[in-house]
Amino acid sequence: MRALLVVNPAATTTSARTRDVLIHALASEMKLEAVTTEYRGHARDLAREAAEAEDIDLVVALGGDGTVNEVVNGLLHEGPAPEALPGLAVVPGGSTNVFARALGLPNHPVEATGAILHALHERSERTVGLGLASGTRGSEDESVPSRWFTFNAGLGFDAGVVGRVEQKRERGKRSTHALYVRQLLRQFVDEPSRRAGRITLERTGEDPIEDLVLSIVSNTNPWTYLGNKPLYASPGASFDTGLDVLGLSRLSTAAVTKYGTQLLRSSPERGPQGRHAVSLHDLSEFTLHSKVPLPFQMDGDHLGLRTSVTFTGVRRALRVIV
Template sequence: MRALLVVNPKATTTSARSRDVLAGALRSEVDLEMGYTRMRGHAGSLAREAADAGIELVVALGGDGTVNEVVNGLMAVDQKVRPALAVVPGGSTNVFARALGLPREWSEATGVLLQALREGRSRTVGLGLADDRYFTFCAGLGLDAGVVRRVEKARLRGHRSTPLLYMRSTLSEFLFERHRRSMALEVPGEPAEAELASMIIQNTAPWTYIGDRPLNASPDASFDKGLDVLAIRALRVTATARTITQILSLEGDPQGRQVARWHDLAEFTVTSTTPQAFQVDGDYLGEREMVRFSSVPNALRVIC
């Protein structure tokens, strides 16, 4: 089997030595080529080129941003020639890899990947699609995406991506940004739900992690179903604190008049009367006034 290892040299939890160890281990099972990302979006180009060259497996070494780029590159080619995907966690959070059941440490995850290759073990996962951008585990508009924007700005200033940075960013976004009740969600054939202030869209559970702790905004979300949505109607202090506490609990499953929820949606549209911060898989994509979402079942074969 021919394989390409896509490496993000800036991945936060790997080093040149660990990358060499991983490459050596993979070469025991596959005919391996290496590709190093040089800029944002390059991982997607490498994945597309690999498919065009007849490579059968693309392994992404990096965080969720690198994985998202690789996935979008793979989805740009015909399904008949689309390589399988494998992931080795190399970022700070690695939500997609952990949602697949992979260990958090890259070395242990490599062992799982090698065993899966020997046994021919894989699974097929569905994806989410936001306009023309695929996502593996989540998208967000409003508060959620505003936090991602703050974290990205802090990282550009040299700060490390840590749970403390996310918590500080969440508090700042909540206190200092005005999130109006300007969004509406419309499912085909149903009345629109309007006056929404923030929204989390999930393709799997959990939504994200704080260190080792999973956060469950929509605990029933699954790679094998449609998209789940949690919307908050108004970001009032008491009600929002209650919703966040419910998300932080082991069971998740937020409830209350403050919350609107949808499960297993095939498609829907979010519109807003004011521009909203927008993110997919933890990458900030600017502000949007409309996004069309759809579920893409059985999109990718993943070795895990």
């Protein structure tokens, strides 16, 4: 087997020594080429080259969810073809690693490498569904390139939190869960539309859902982690179904207290519920429109401002080693 290992040298939970150990472990079982990323988007470019090659069987992503997202978008540059494209393996190296943990992999990179090697020996893999976000036809965002996401996306409040975290990281702050909590509180204080949202959800054959402040699109669960605690925004979300949505139409102090508490207590059986909460399950396609440009994020990566995004749930999009 020939494999490409894409290494993010800035991965927050691995050192250079750890990465060397992982590379040697993988290289002992396969013909491995390891490449270190040098710029934003480099992992995508490397994965695209691997997808276009005829002799690469596997692409291994060593990094956080952002690195994994880039690799996935490189592999699927020409669209899904699970049997024709290289498989994907993930060695978690970020602060949260939602995708790897949702696949059932250990959160420790050395243990995850051992699990991957065992899965390769046993020929264990699964084909997962993914989400695709595109600029809506006829909108000012129509020309925005389509992009795949592995576990979640958001337009509005949660994307604003992600944007704030990225700004802090660019100034040298470490990506920690405490940093996310602080920026969430600051986003809440500064949110201009806490009581009347600006987002409308539209889907074919159904009445629109209007005035949402927050819209979390999930491709699997949990939605994210607070330390080692999983948070379930949409407990029914799965790699084997379409997309799920949690929308909130109010973010008053009382509403945040209520839904925040529900989220902290959420489980695979129950997520946030209430008069101002909208939960939709297994959607194949829908569009989020905004009256004004709002922050947009995918897999924890802030992508700027959008006024309209169309989401598609694509089943059996990519083979992963688990």
